[in-house]
Amino acid sequence: MTAIQKSKPANRPPRPRVLATYSIKGGVGKTATAVNLAYLAAAQQGARVLLWDLDPQAASTFYFRIKPKLKGGVRKLIAGGSKLRSRIRGTDYEGLDLLPADFSYRHFDLDLDDLGKPHKRLRKLIASLADDYDYILFDCAPSISIVSESVFRVVDTLIVPVIPTPLSVRTLKQLRRHLNKNGLSVPVLPFYCMVDRRKSLHRELLSQRSQADLEMLETVVPYSTWVERMGLERAPLAEFAHRTSAALAYRELWWEIWDRLQKS
Amino acid sequence: MQIYTLPAPNLDPLQEALGERYRFETGANTLERATLLDTFDGRLRSAALELRHSAQELQLLPGRDSAVAPRSAPCAQPPEFAEDLPVGPLRDLVEPLIEIRRLLPVITWQREVTSLRVLDRRRKTVVRGELARAQFGGHTSTYLEIRPVRGYDRALARVREALASLEASEAETTEGEALARATGHLWSYDNKLRLTLHPEMRADLAMRLIHLRLLDIAEANIPGLRRALDVEFLHDFRVALRKSRSGLSQVRRVFPEPAVQHFKEELRTLFRRTGRQRDLDVFLLSMPDYRGALPPEAARDLDPLQSYLERQQAAETKDLDRLFRSQRTRHTLTSWRDYLESEIPTRSLPTAAQRPIHEVARQSIHRIWNRVLRDGGRIGETTEDAAVHAVRVQIKKLRYLFEFFRSILPAEAKTAIRETKRLQENLGRFADYSVQQQQIRSLASDLASGDWSNAKTLLAMGQLLPQLEAGQQYERQRFHQTFGRFSSAANQKLMKGLLA
Numbered sequence: 001m002t003a004i005q006k007s008k009p010a011n012r013p014p015r016p017r018v019l020a021t022y023s024i025k026g027g028v029g030k031t032a033t034a035v036n037l038a039y040l041a042a043a044q045q046g047a048r049v050l051l052w053d054l055d056p057q058a059a060s061t062f063y064f065r066i067k068p069k070l071k072g073g074v075r076k077l078i079a080g081g082s083k084l085r086s087r088i089r090g091t092d093y094e095g096l097d098l099l100p101a102d103f104s105y106r107h108f109d110l111d112l113d114d115l116g117k118p119h120k121r122l123r124k125l126i127a128s129l130a131d132d133y134d135y136i137l138f139d140c141a142p143s144i145s146i147v148s149e150s151v152f153r154v155v156d157t158l159i160v161p162v163i164p165t166p167l168s169v170r171t172l173k174q175l176r177r178h179l180n181k182n183g184l185s186v187p188v189l190p191f192y193c194m195v196d197r198r199k200s201l202h203r204e205l206l207s208q209r210s211q212a213d214l215e216m217l218e219t220v221v222p223y224s225t226w227v228e229r230m231g232l233e234r235a236p237l238a239e240f241a242h243r244t245s246a247a248l249a250y251r252e253l254w255w256e257i258w259d260r261l262q263k264s
Numbered sequence: 265m266q267i268y269t270l271p272a273p274n275l276d277p278l279q280e281a282l283g284e285r286y287r288f289e290t291g292a293n294t295l296e297r298a299t300l301l302d303t304f305d306g307r308l309r310s311a312a313l314e315l316r317h318s319a320q321e322l323q324l325l326p327g328r329d330s331a332v333a334p335r336s337a338p339c340a341q342p343p344e345f346a347e348d349l350p351v352g353p354l355r356d357l358v359e360p361l362i363e364i365r366r367l368l369p370v371i372t373w374q375r376e377v378t379s380l381r382v383l384d385r386r387r388k389t390v391v392r393g394e395l396a397r398a399q400f401g402g403h404t405s406t407y408l409e410i411r412p413v414r415g416y417d418r419a420l421a422r423v424r425e426a427l428a429s430l431e432a433s434e435a436e437t438t439e440g441e442a443l444a445r446a447t448g449h450l451w452s453y454d455n456k457l458r459l460t461l462h463p464e465m466r467a468d469l470a471m472r473l474i475h476l477r478l479l480d481i482a483e484a485n486i487p488g489l490r491r492a493l494d495v496e497f498l499h500d501f502r503v504a505l506r507k508s509r510s511g512l513s514q515v516r517r518v519f520p521e522p523a524v525q526h527f528k529e530e531l532r533t534l535f536r537r538t539g540r541q542r543d544l545d546v547f548l549l550s551m552p553d554y555r556g557a558l559p560p561e562a563a564r565d566l567d568p569l570q571s572y573l574e575r576q577q578a579a580e581t582k583d584l585d586r587l588f589r590s591q592r593t594r595h596t597l598t599s600w601r602d603y604l605e606s607e608i609p610t611r612s613l614p615t616a617a618q619r620p621i622h623e624v625a626r627q628s629i630h631r632i633w634n635r636v637l638r639d640g641g642r643i644g645e646t647t648e649d650a651a652v653h654a655v656r657v658q659i660k661k662l663r664y665l666f667e668f669f670r671s672i673l674p675a676e677a678k679t680a681i682r683e684t685k686r687l688q689e690n691l692g693r694f695a696d697y698s699v700q701q702q703q704i705r706s707l708a709s710d711l712a713s714g715d716w717s718n719a720k721t722l723l724a725m726g727q728l729l730p731q732l733e734a735g736q737q738y739e740r741q742r743f744h745q746t747f748g749r750f751s752s753a754a755n756q757k758l759m760k761g762l763l764a
Contacts, residue, residue, distance in 0.1 A: 044337060044338060045337050045351065046324065088415055090412070091413075092389035093335070094392065095335070
């Protein structure tokens, strides 16, 4: 017979929680999602967040007005973890920092392969930031590569934006097959984004979204020109268009993801 | 984060001192009411943190010596308990500090706030900040809060240089605390004795100081316990009373016997009359543990019990308020204070009154220490629970004596105090399990005789009993281990040395 134990404070989730926005397909709103979710985690919960831009296009870096410059390039960064902290830049927003990307990320695959033990290296780098951040969010480049394979192995959750089109849905299925085939058990949280309800195709696919095999999140992020304006404003949506449907949807999305993280 | 006090809310001299490389950009000017929140015993201030609610936002701000990064989160109302805090890292930081205590408003003040950023030539924010003109109780100060942006150390250094050249002084504390301190609104409650006695001080004087401090602690909790702000008010009140009763009985021949008997009886009556409320508080605090020990459907069956206890608790709170309004209680406390503050008589003194406190303390500790060793050593597998409880009470008395006389005991006493604490905790849990079983049995009869429950509730309560019994047995088995450490040759030798 077990004794009734005095309850201790609830176990806190391990810090930092590591997330990634990822899609095999490009142009699905991956970076806009990363930027807005990272901002919301910091602003809505007072979390310390690091957005790690892994894409050589450095779009996240651009959105936050930070120079797409990584002193010594990405190779030096992963070869010697001690330099990592000095490469991080604070954004304009409280609690949100960014590790910028630069063009050297185009060789990230080769560098990781060359240096060996790619995901272990990445894990070590993350561990070195455990005291600094509550969340680390990778904004991944669209491809299946050594970089993305390493990310799959170190993250707690993959956030996958999906446009309601057959091709986009197909890439989600491809991703799931790939993860299964390689024995990767990382939870995948897909959601529909850039949804244009004027398009019958979008409406049609959305109406099927309850189909179990897709396991889409409830939140739907609508297509919005405000999202495109993020490039002009160089700021997350909540900073300049917080009442728009897209901004509200991203907020919903963050809470839905947070809820899932608590249960995982 | 750094906070500077400025002579006036004007950033022009600072801009001038910064030069052309960096520019200040100010945001909108807003007027807000901010409330500084903390527990009655100042747990957040002790952790060098300021919890501030203003304009639907909750901010956790680090003090000068804190390594915690500032956090903020939307929050419509000032939170009262940990469960009202917005979920996320802010709550994760605050909850373990405040535990079950209520967050109370320390002060509410007016702030005229201008957010500001220092921008570089690419218009990237390189330093963040806020200029605030704070007003409270006729006191006005201007604060400039500077928050570094990671990776832009050069800009931060430049801002600091500029501030230094303007002779802005770095504030010692956060804004709310500084205002509360300046206007005499800072709480200073502490439930620890923290008395430094002189070893040669006469015993009656030393004991008066200890009892007065305990009375201060007890009385400080009365307004909070009368309003049932949180359960710790009553708990601290009762602990202070219990310590005084223990001091009166364990430190002997210091006060005249008639006075000792009179006040022991008075304090005992007051202590007993607050017992029912404490039992209810403890039971309700244990409810989540009880629910957790049952299958989910049975856990829900405890709902009627919870409602019953809450109603009882509400009624008891009213009784408690009446008790503390009563002439009798007021007289007990004022006469006790009057006695402790009265002139020390010079004649017909009890035998230990004028002896140095270190002698009296050693003697008192020695007596109870020996008794614990003797009675604890007699506890065996078949000893009645009542005998184990009696040892627990003695251990508690020993702990209190250690606490009273900590300042005049050698540093090595630490080990003996630690072992005593371990034993006290072990026996405390043993007693809790035992009391809880009795309470469940007694509550089951109450519920069964009223309209409060159905068979399911009684069955769920019954399911708890074997688990509590198992807990009690576990603690009883552990007693031999903890008592073994307490009565070890090394600990006895240490105590012998201390008490010689």
